[in-house]
Amino acid sequence: MNRQILFRSAWDKSDSDPKKNYGVSDLGMFFVVNDNDKFVSFEISTHWFQSHVMNRRLEALKRDVWKGEKDFLLMTWIAPTPLDVFYISPIRITEDDSEWKDGYYVFDVKTPCYYGYRYQKEENGLWTTDYLYWKLIEEGDKPIWEWLENYYKEVFGDVK
Secondary structure, three states, rough: OOOEEEEEEOOOOOOOOOOOOOEEEOOOOEEEEEEEOOEEEEEOOOOOOOHHHHHHHHHHHHHOOOOOOOHHHHHHHOOOEEEEEEEEOOOOOOOOEEEEOEEEEEHHHOOEEEEEEEEOOHHHOOOHHHHHHHHHHOOOHHHHHHHHHHHHHHHHHOOO
């Protein structure tokens, strides 16, 4: 199994025309375990936007439109946040998987694939994403890789 940390660049596809407005996205960080065309990943939203987008967001905070919520907004608008735990597979694993006909560009998958996610609580009561986030902060990347490798085996079976 391969381990890698990948980054998806931030972008701004906002437009005053609602039909053309695709919003903005921050720099995405992905811890990835894969073997050939099967991937599992833990994604962190960095909240690191292009500079003009970040300036707009900071100006909105300065206007004090959210009285009493600034601490919360600073954390959710500026601090990294755990986002998703998911897999990418060439075959459907569950009926809830989403088909991505154009592949998944972050992992350079250019053929149709399926996306599935994990939303459940760990033994300590935290959601999986929060559990991994705090493990990363408190213990570094070792428990992340171990968890992802176990998750890979849970989804795809043992690697030969």
